[in-house]
């Protein structure tokens with residue numbers, strides 16, 4: 423699926439081809455919560471890193487690398503330096519993949535049939551885990567990848 427995305431101020435515009443465009447995976451970790459999801463979580467999609475095209479705003483792009491347990495994370499969190507919108511995550515450990523934030527995508531995304539809630543041990547105490555009754559919940563990372571979830575659902 424072809425995805426068009428942008429930041430809120432419109433400086434940064436990008437597109438990417440996605441095999442995993444269903445926004446089902448809610449991450450409650452403190453990095454997602456603070457940088458991209460003040461409802462308590464952020465949703466990342468899976469896409470083909472080589473297909474990423476930046477159509478504007480290259481000069482506004484910034485990268486944040488979080489410190490996790492005293493070490494700088496290999497995850498490169500790209501955001502707009504003007505308006506602060508979280509755009510996508512790239513990690514050199516998985517060079518074929520890029521993870522756009524669902525909230526930055528302008529193309530209408532498919533509605534997920536269920537949700538997966540992960541990193542719940544990092545959840546803020548005020549955050550209620552919503553979603554659907556049968557949703558899978560994980561204290562940390564689920565074993566099933568974004569791609570495996572899509573295959574299991576025939577998507």
Ligand SMILES: [Zn+2]
Pocket residue numbers: 429430431432433434482502503504505506507
């Ligand atoms: Zn912006």
Ligand SMILES: [Zn+2]
Pocket residue numbers: 449450451452453454455541
């Ligand atoms: Zn997270």
